[in-house]
Each structure stands twice: as C-alpha cells, then as structure tokens.
Amino acid sequence: MGFYLCRRLVEEFPYLNEGDLSKLKAILSSRKHLFEISRTISLGDFLFLGKGEKQDRGGEKMNITSSAFEAVIAAVFLDGGLPKVELFLDRFFDPFFEQLREKRIKINDYKSEAQELFQKVWGMAPIYLVDEEHGPDHDKLFTVVMVGPNNNKLVEGRGRTKKDAEQTAAKLYIQQLFPDKNRMDFDAFFIEFSEKE
Structure with a gap:
C-alpha cells in the first residue's frame, strides 16, 4: 500500500x-x-x-x-x-x-506545525507530558500537557491515545496563536466521506 x-x-x-x-x-x-x-x-x-x-x-x-x-x-x-x-x-x-x-485540503499535522513554530520562536521543540490517564486499558483517555520554555504549561489536549492527545494539544496551541486561521479538519473530512458511502 x-x-x-x-x-x-x-x-x-x-x-x-x-x-x-x-x-x-x-x-x-x-x-x-x-x-x-x-x-x-x-x-x-x-x-x-x-x-x-x-x-x-x-x-x-x-x-x-x-x-x-x-x-x-x-x-x-x-x-x-x-x-x-x-x-x-x-x-x-x-x-x-x-x-x-x-x-485543496490543507494537511493537519498540528504537532509538526507546532514544532516548526517552536523552533523558530524558542529554538526548541515543545515537550508533551502525560498529565492524566483515565479508564480501563482497552478504553483509556489521556490528558497531555504541552510545556514550553521554563516548564510553562501552555495548553492541554485529550485523546484516546497519547498521540491523539498530543495532536489535540498542538492544535489548541496553534489556534491560540492564529485564531482566524482557516483550516479543514481531516477528521471531519473522513467522517463526511464515510457518511456519503
């Protein structure tokens, strides 16, 4: 594939x-x-x-x-x-x-985009720390905190996997920086497509 x-x-x-x-x-x-x-x-x-x-x-x-x-x-x-x-x-x-x-869908890899912004502004990559885990092993909910310089907590994101929680945190961080940025969410794109089938 x-x-x-x-x-x-x-x-x-x-x-x-x-x-x-x-x-x-x-x-x-x-x-x-x-x-x-x-x-x-x-x-x-x-x-x-x-x-x-x-x-x-x-x-x-x-x-x-x-x-x-x-x-x-x-x-x-x-x-x-x-x-x-x-x-x-x-x-x-x-x-x-x-x-x-x-x-003309834009690519929503928020974590990579947040890292690029961090590198330009702070000369470092953001740090993602697992703050909380809830639920049984087969159905966990993770809360991840994005940490910047001086260990400042910037945003937190939630998701069913650590990666999803990190993407959510990165997305929220970018939305804070650029609230009017027009992007299409790939999740919505996939849901929209599957509903048409």
Missing part, C-alpha cells in the same frame, strides 16, 4: 514538497483512515473472532479492522499481483484524491 500511495501522491500533487507528501501519505495510511475505509465495506462483520473478542465487539475496534484491511490487501496481491492491488485500492482512495483536489 505504501508504494501505491507514494505513486498516487506524486502523480496527483507533483507541486507538493516531500514533507507535505509524507504528511499526506501518513494520514492516508493511518490506522484511523484504514478503519474508516474498512467500515465502508463492513469488514468487521466478516472477521472470525474468538468468543471474548466477539463479546467485546472486536469487529468494531480500530486496530483489528484496520489490520484486517491490510491483510485483505496482501491477499489481493498474492492472488492477482500489483495491478489487481492498484485496482482494488483505487476503489477506496479515488474519492479521497478527488476531494483533496476539489477542496
């Missing part, structure tokens, strides 16, 4: 620099995105799960269904080779590329 996305991104957006292409590739190949794709074909309904995982609704879990989607890609490759994989993936990624072109 990585090869497919690299080729498509370079073909579709030859004017983007390497950093922006890498950010887009990371978003399109993320577990979250693959999970949204797997939901459009109800992949979780076709998984053979153990009794405990069935009771725990494993077919609706991001890690399980996104991994299953990757396994389907591997099966298509083994059965029909790279040309069949590309046709298979086109079905799922064509609408995303079309919307990326139409809406």
Whole structure:
C-alpha cells in the first residue's frame, strides 16, 4: 500500500514538497483512515473472532479492522499481483484524491506545525507530558500537557491515545496563536466521506 500511495501522491500533487507528501501519505495510511475505509465495506462483520473478542465487539475496534484491511490487501496481491492491488485500492482512495483536489485540503499535522513554530520562536521543540490517564486499558483517555520554555504549561489536549492527545494539544496551541486561521479538519473530512458511502 505504501508504494501505491507514494505513486498516487506524486502523480496527483507533483507541486507538493516531500514533507507535505509524507504528511499526506501518513494520514492516508493511518490506522484511523484504514478503519474508516474498512467500515465502508463492513469488514468487521466478516472477521472470525474468538468468543471474548466477539463479546467485546472486536469487529468494531480500530486496530483489528484496520489490520484486517491490510491483510485483505496482501491477499489481493498474492492472488492477482500489483495491478489487481492498484485496482482494488483505487476503489477506496479515488474519492479521497478527488476531494483533496476539489477542496485543496490543507494537511493537519498540528504537532509538526507546532514544532516548526517552536523552533523558530524558542529554538526548541515543545515537550508533551502525560498529565492524566483515565479508564480501563482497552478504553483509556489521556490528558497531555504541552510545556514550553521554563516548564510553562501552555495548553492541554485529550485523546484516546497519547498521540491523539498530543495532536489535540498542538492544535489548541496553534489556534491560540492564529485564531482566524482557516483550516479543514481531516477528521471531519473522513467522517463526511464515510457518511456519503
């Protein structure tokens, strides 16, 4: 899938620099995105799960269904080779590329953007510290604090994973600095697309 996305991104957006292409590739190949794709074909309904995982609704879990989607890609490759994989993936990624072109979506990697701002202003990267963890292991909620120079607490973000909480904190920090900045949220983009399917 990585090869497919690299080729498509370079073909579709030859004017983007390497950093922006890498950010887009990371978003399109993320577990979250693959999970949204797997939901459009109800992949979780076709998984053979153990009794405990069935009771725990494993077919609706991001890690399980996104991994299953990757396994389907591997099966298509083994059965029909790279040309069949590309046709298979086109079905799922064509609408995303079309919307990326139409809406000229900006890349929302807030953590990288916050780091660039920090480097310019303070000559350092922001520090993210886990402030709180709530909930059972399979359904935790993390609170992360973004710390700046002199250990000043700047903002805090929450998320189901540490990475999500860090992205939320970075997003809030950027919004504090640039409250009128017009950006499209990729999460909203994915939700909007999946609702259309």
